[in-house]
Amino acid sequence: MKILVAVKRVVDFNVKVRVKSDGSGVDIANVKMSMNPFDEIAVEEAVRLREAGVATEIIVVSCGVAQCQETLRTALAMGADRAILVQTDDELQPLAVAKLLKAIVDREKPQLIILGKQAIDDDSNQTGQMLAALSGLGQATFASKLAIADGQAQVTREVDGGLLTISVKLPAVVTTDLRLNEPRYVTLPNIMKAKKKPLETVTPKDLGVDVRARLQTLRTVEPSQRKAGIRVPDVATLVQKLRNEAKVIS
Amino acid sequence: MTALVLAEHDNQRLRPSTLSVVAAAGRLGGDVHVLVAGGNCAEVARQASQVAGVAKVLVADAPHLADGLAECVSEQVAALAGNYSHVLAAATSFGKDVLPRAAARHDCALVSDIITIESPDTFARTIYAGNAIATVRCSEPIKFATVRPTAFDAAATQGGSAPIEAVAVVPDPGLSRFVSRESAKLDRPELQGAKIVISGGRGLGSAENFKLLAQVADRLNAALGASRAAVDAGYAPNDWQVGQTGKIVAPQLYMAVGISGAIQHLAGMKDSKVIVAINKDPEAPIFQIADYGLVADLFEALPQLLKELG
Numbered sequence: 001m002k003i004l005v006a007v008k009r010v011v012d013f014n015v016k017v018r019v020k021s022d023g024s025g026v027d028i029a030n031v032k033m034s035m036n037p038f039d040e041i042a043v044e045e046a047v048r049l050r051e052a053g054v055a056t057e058i059i060v061v062s063c064g065v066a067q068c069q070e071t072l073r074t075a076l077a078m079g080a081d082r083a084i085l086v087q088t089d090d091e092l093q094p095l096a097v098a099k100l101l102k103a104i105v106d107r108e109k110p111q112l113i114i115l116g117k118q119a120i121d122d123d124s125n126q127t128g129q130m131l132a133a134l135s136g137l138g139q140a141t142f143a144s145k146l147a148i149a150d151g152q153a154q155v156t157r158e159v160d161g162g163l164l165t166i167s168v169k170l171p172a173v174v175t176t177d178l179r180l181n182e183p184r185y186v187t188l189p190n191i192m193k194a195k196k197k198p199l200e201t202v203t204p205k206d207l208g209v210d211v212r213a214r215l216q217t218l219r220t221v222e223p224s225q226r227k228a229g230i231r232v233p234d235v236a237t238l239v240q241k242l243r244n245e246a247k248v249i250s
Numbered sequence: 251m252t253a254l255v256l257a258e259h260d261n262q263r264l265r266p267s268t269l270s271v272v273a274a275a276g277r278l279g280g281d282v283h284v285l286v287a288g289g290n291c292a293e294v295a296r297q298a299s300q301v302a303g304v305a306k307v308l309v310a311d312a313p314h315l316a317d318g319l320a321e322c323v324s325e326q327v328a329a330l331a332g333n334y335s336h337v338l339a340a341a342t343s344f345g346k347d348v349l350p351r352a353a354a355r356h357d358c359a360l361v362s363d364i365i366t367i368e369s370p371d372t373f374a375r376t377i378y379a380g381n382a383i384a385t386v387r388c389s390e391p392i393k394f395a396t397v398r399p400t401a402f403d404a405a406a407t408q409g410g411s412a413p414i415e416a417v418a419v420v421p422d423p424g425l426s427r428f429v430s431r432e433s434a435k436l437d438r439p440e441l442q443g444a445k446i447v448i449s450g451g452r453g454l455g456s457a458e459n460f461k462l463l464a465q466v467a468d469r470l471n472a473a474l475g476a477s478r479a480a481v482d483a484g485y486a487p488n489d490w491q492v493g494q495t496g497k498i499v500a501p502q503l504y505m506a507v508g509i510s511g512a513i514q515h516l517a518g519m520k521d522s523k524v525i526v527a528i529n530k531d532p533e534a535p536i537f538q539i540a541d542y543g544l545v546a547d548l549f550e551a552l553p554q555l556l557k558e559l560g
Contacts, residue, residue, distance in 0.1 A: 016513055017378045026382050038495075094350070095359050118495060120514075123377055124362045129320065129350035138321055138425030141347050144488065154429065158488045159343040160442065160497070162433035166319065168426040178495065179482065214359035216387045218372065223383050226520060229541035235554035238526065238544050246524045246541065248446070248503040249470060249559070 001148070001170075003046045003055045004110035005080065006101055007039040007062050009071040010121040023219035035071045038116025040078075041176040044183040045146060046114055047079035054148050057081050059108055063092055063100050069199060076194035077186040083199040088211060090204075094122075096211035098130035103207035105135055110171060112153065117142050117175040128175035138168035142177040251280030251370065253336035254308075256327055258344050259286065259294040261316060264301075266443050267340035269404035272301055274397045275338050276405065277367045281305040283334070284412075287326045289316025295414050302409035309414060314422035318344055324351035325420040331356055331392055335370070341396035342442075353394035360394040361386060363498075365401040379494040380517035399442060400500035400521065434487065438464075441490065444473035446503045449492055449519070452479035453508020453529065453548055460485055462552045463507060469559045475499065475519075477509045493518035508548045511536025528552075 011017060012032040020027050035043075049055040060080040062068040065087070072083035086100050105113060113132075118125035132139035140146075140155035144163070147154045148170070156165045158177045168174075204211045232238045242249045253275040258265040268284070275282040284298045287310040295309045310326045331337045331352055339345030341363040353360040365383070366374035373395060374385045388395075441447060448470070450463045460474070467474050476486035478493055492499055494517035504522035509515060511527070511534055519525070520539055527540035530547050537543040544551060 011378070013514070017381050019382045026378060093359060095354065095357075098354060120494065121378055123379070123494065124360075125346050126350040126353075126360055126362060129347065130354035130360075132321075133324065133351035133354040138423075139347075139351070140426070141320070142343060157343075160489060162431070162487060162489045164431050165429040166426050167429050169424075172425070177488075178478065179488065214388070214390055215361060216389070218385045218387055220377075220382050220384045223376070223380060223520075226525070226539040228538050229525075229543065231537075231543045231545065235544065235546070235551050235558050238542055239555065239558040241542055242503070242524070242526070246503070248524050 001055045001112060002057045002059065002108065002110040003049060003112045003114060004105060004108055005039070005042045005046045005058060005060045005075065006115045007043065007060055007071050007075050008036040008116070008119045009033050009062065009064060009068045010036045010119055013037055013120055019220055019222040023221060025217070025220045033067070035074055036116050036119045038118060038176050040183040041178070041180050042114040042116050043075045043078050043080060044181045045176060048181065049148065050079065055112070059084065059110065061086065061101065061104050063088070063097050065089055072199055073194050074186060076197045077190040078184060082197055085199060085201045086204060086207065087201050088204050090211055091213050092211055093213050093215060094124050094126040095130055095214060096209070097127050098134055099209045100204060100207060100211065101127070101131045102134045103209055105131070112148070112170060113173045115173065115175050117177055128173050132173035138172045139174070140166055140168050140172060141175040143174050144177050144179045146174060146180065251278065251335040252333070253278050253280060253282050253338060254330060254334040255282060255284045256337070256339040256345065256348065257284050257286045257294065257298055258340055258342060259288060259291065261288045261291045262293060264294050264297040266404060267342050267399040269301060269407065270399040270402040271338050271340050271397045272303055272405040274367060274402040275336065276303045278336055278370050280335065283308060285310070285327065285330060287315045287323050289313050297407070299412040299414050300408055300410050302406040304410045304412045307412050307414045308417045310417050310419050312419040315419070317428035319426050319428065320347045320351055321423050321425045323348045324355070325423060327352040328355040329420050330417065334392060336393045336395070339396050341398050345396045349394055349396055356392055358390040358392050358394050359388060360396070361388055362396050363398045364395050365398050379513050380520065381513070398498060400498060438467055439471065439473045441473040441475055441492070441497055441499060444499070444501055446470050446472035447475045447492070447499055447501045448472045448505045448507065449475035449477065449509060450480055450486065450507050451477040451509030452483060454480060454485055457485045466552060466555055466559070469556060477515050506536050506540070507552070509536055510534045511539070
């Protein structure tokens with residue numbers, strides 16, 4: 001079974017971004033970039049399926065600037081077999097990414113497509129679902145458990161009310177949630193090996209996809225900042241303040 | 251200009267988040283219709299017809315729609331979307347699962363988790379774990395958007411008397427099926443809309459210790475929340491997680507107990523009216539946004555809190 005995993009290069013989750021005062025956006029120049037944490041989980045799940053003998057090949061794809069190659073090399077070092085970079089400097093929004101991935105899906109015909117549930121920069125949580133719809137496939141989003149058997153994926157999903165288990169026919173799109181697995185650390189020998197694994201570069205034009213941005217960002221601002229309040233010396237004072245000052249409890 | 255709101259429900263009761271989406275839809279200026287897609291969901295349609303501001307309720311009632319499967323519900327939405335200027339759903343796990351499919355079927359972008367409506371085509375949403383707010387303009391022929399429930403006060407449950415109309419059911423595409431559901435029965439308010447939330451972090455140390463928190467929650471009629479660390483460690487179930495990729499809440503009072511205050515957790519609760527932090531580490535980042543900070547051992551503070559609350 002072939003698995004396709006999509007990964008995104010994003011600002012590292014530890015970085016608290018600075019909003020530019022002219023409203024033009026977030027300052028990410030010279031900021032540490034990493035693989036989106038949910039996408040690490042996606043790669044890890046694919047590698048585990050291969051180690052379990054369920055998958056035979058893992059293809060990892062990323063869409064964006066040339067430096068996405070680094071993200072792809074990390075995925076290869078984690079255990080993916082080959083990589084595809086869809087290279088463009090244009091702003092890519094979820095619908096465009098979904099179309100690019102669909103073109104790759106049409107080409108590679110994977111039985112399982114795994115994406116992270118959301119990218120921690122844009123926080124959209126759309127691409128996997130859109131890809132599934134464009135490809136006419138079933139989906140299982142926010143997966144915390146995944147089992148493949150008899151041409152189906154049985155997926156336990158983390159939903160607002162608890163856990164929901166569904167069975168979806170393959171090929172299908174699965175998006176990962178935090179507790180699906182804990183990604184492995186990349187070892188130096190594997191990083192060296194990854195340099196020899198194939199990495200192909202294509203463009204949106206090669207794939208026949210129009211990636212025009214549909215949503216226009218007019219301005220980006222900082223949210224109103226909360227200031228630290230006061231320290232209270234003990235519980236009694238805390239309760240008194242909540243009752244009489246803040247008036248949020250009776 | 252007419253907006254279609256996708257209702258969220260369990261075939262018996264309309265969920266409160268839908269009321270916030272109806273309120274948001276009302277701000278667009280045109281009529282608001284509500285789509286109830288479910289199985290034996292006539293009661294939900296009736297409740298929806300009574301919501302203030304709803305002009306019409308559309309019902310698609312069939313067994314394959316009963317479990318809210320994304321492939322089925324999204325096809326139902328997509329079949330109707332062409333009649334509307336806006337299609338909205340709550341930014342809940344259901345809305346986020348379903349609406350992007352419908353948008354993609356119409357080759358339209360979707361604006362996720364909007365917190366403000368500036369005009370019928372301009373919306374604000376948070377990015378970078380709530381550290382920035384982007385105002386976006388959508389010029390698509392149909393504006394698909396998910397709405398953050400805490401950003402819009404719920405429409406009243408009474409006052410409306412909309413006609414209910416059955417719509418043609420789109421057949422089951424047969425791509426997935428429901429297997430099972432695990433949800434804890436709650437004797438306390440739901441996290442999403444609760445007025446008071448008490449959250450525990452890794453500092454609680456065990457699921458057993460969360461019961462201490464539960465006692466305080468019971469006394470305050472509060473909902474229980476948790477940090478990602480606590481959920482990962484198995485001290486709390488996943489649906490208690492508050493944060494960037496968990497639930498985003500905005501209660502009157504949020505008490506963070508044994509929670510350090512990582513960026514991702516803050517994203518889920520920093521719009522709370524009053525924030526209290528109890529942590530034995532005086533340097534914990536949570537104190538930077540807490541209105542009232544108590545540096546204390548939570549195992550001493552919690553019993554004291556119970557006593558003080560009476």
